[in-house]
Ligand code: ADP
């Protein structure tokens with residue numbers, strides 16, 4: 001029979017035999033080479049693909065959990081085919097670690113295996129039963145949306161397009177309650193681990209009275225192996241009815257799954273960036289189709305892919321045009337910074353507006369998508385700049401606190417750390433200055449401007465410790481913070497009650513990025529962060545500082561005009577044949593030298609053109625291999641080759657033919673390569 005193993009060879013399925021019949025989806029222990037491994041039985045063909053003499057016996061059949069269900073196997077199979085990865089590399093990593101580790105089952109410490117050990121442990125004390133603050137009555141738009149979602153008893157993908165603060169959560173909740181009442185399970189995905197506590201509270205408060213104490217399970221990468229196993233078991237046995245989780249939760253078996261919700265569906269975090277590079281949003285739609293159940297994708301700024309589907313009536317669009325609480329959308333102001341003297345990046349207009357809001361006891365959010373103190377340290381006399389010795393990138397100056405021992409230079413690409421030099425390594429001058437600014441520097445400057453204000457910074461640096469993000473967000477929610485400085489971590493989904501003003505610094509940095517999705521991402525990010533303002537009280541305001549106020553992105557933002565922006569962008573994409581009007585795959589090569597990486601890609605391209613010319617006639621086109629923008633990271637040089645087609649099936653067929661050639665070619669040329677389907681960043 002065929003057993004899927006986490007081995008990067010062929011299709012990831014290997015032949016084994018067993019004297020007793022073993023069901024599909026059962027985990028087994030086998031010997032592969034000299035190693036023992038856990039695999040999943042995925043086929044029962046009698047004829048092995050290798051010499052029957054060589055087929056080894058399955059060593060142990062694991063029966064501590066039910067066989068992985070057929071629909072789970074189908075989804076894994078689909079993902080492996082679609083994303084061009086061996087099946088075992090899709091299946092095994094998606095299981096909680098203890099279920100795929102031989103050491104958890106064999107040897108002294110195993111004590112009956114991880115599932116048995118878990119059942120012996122006392123379950124954690126039940127969480128307090130939260131009472132809902134007040135359940136709002138749905139407005140007409142909301143109930144219209146819910147009606148359509150609950151009336152659907154087959155597959156349909158809904159695109160819930162609701163402006164920020166329009167109450168999408170209530171629509172999710174009411175729809176979920178309906179399916180729960182019908183005995184179904186609901187999968188509720190959020191893009192960011194930091195958003196789970198907020199939703200967990202809401203879900204718990206609203207669902208426990210209907211579903212009981214055990215109703216909710218939560219899955220994200222911040223859990224320990226044991227916690228993850230516990231939650232996974234509760235969901236896959238059907239005990240927990242609602243699964244709240246980040247992208248990895250899409251791979252959880254759910255026997256009674258009846259509804260899938262994907263909040264902030266446009267968010268790039270749904271795309272896994274290593275290993276199996278899947279889109280959890282796209283897999284959600286596939287899974288919904290496969291199980292014949294509805295899928296709800298929600299966003300204030302849907303991805304252009306989803307919007308395009310809705311325009312073509314492949315998805316059903318549900319619109320929430322008004323904010324749910326009796327407040328209007330925040331007023332947006334563009335401050336033209338071209339002729340202004342800025343103080344540490346702040347315009348006088350923004351500083352004045354901040355002062356007023358603070359006087360009125362409102363919160364202010366300052367958004368800058370760049371962490372650290374300054375993006376580079378530079379010598380005033382010779383022009384030396386701090387550079388990473390391992391990458392083609394600057395090192396970023398980090399300071400926390402004023403003491404010099406807390407200062408260092410850090411590379412954001414490879415993690416390289418260095419002390420801050422006392423004098424210029426090139427000319428010896430002692431006048432080294434930070435250039436530009438990041439969130440740490442803003443925090444410092446705001447402390448000088450507004451000494452009475454309580455300031456918090458939320459970015460990847462301030463939240464490195466486990467639980468610290470949650471603590472900081474809790475402080476903001478509790479009103480213990482007056483000014484919040486943050487990166488995109490603060491932009492998403494949070495419902496801050498007292499936030500009156502949002503200031504956006506240096507948004508222009510994203511305006512001229514090479515990636516064709518840069519304007520789309522910038523617009524979504526600005527709409528999101530702007531949407532944090534004035535959610536509970538009227539008079540919210542957003543100030544965006546820019547050198548290019550006439551750019552379409554800013555003009556659309558000014559009018560909260562997602563539809564106009566989407567129309568304009570889709571026209572542009574269509575005229576040049578970019579996604580969603582074309583489908584892409586990206587081959588990336590990593591080598592000692594850029595020359596090697598490029599020549600591998602040239603070679604891969606000519607293999608395609610010589611051996612698979614039929615596909616070239618069917619509209620598969622190649623770009624030229626190019627170096628990545630940051631060519632070298634940790635001494636490895638990188639280049640990429642973009643492949644495109646107007647037909648998804650043709651591209652898929654071509655990739656399936658081409659992909660098996662790439663591994664051997666890469667080995668031969670001593671290059672590492674990865675193939676990514678539907679890349680988000682190019
Ligand atoms: P979104 O996710 O669309 O940005 P939320 O779901 O966070 O918006 O809702 C914004 C605010 O409006 C929340 O504080 C929520 O409690 C409130 N709200 C939602 N629906 C209603 C309603 N029908 N009536 C009054 N308030 C509502």
Ligand code: ZN
Pocket residue numbers: 379380381382383384424425426427428429
């Ligand atoms: Zn110098």
Ligand code: ZN
Pocket residue numbers: 388389390391393411412413414415416633634
């Ligand atoms: Zn580096």
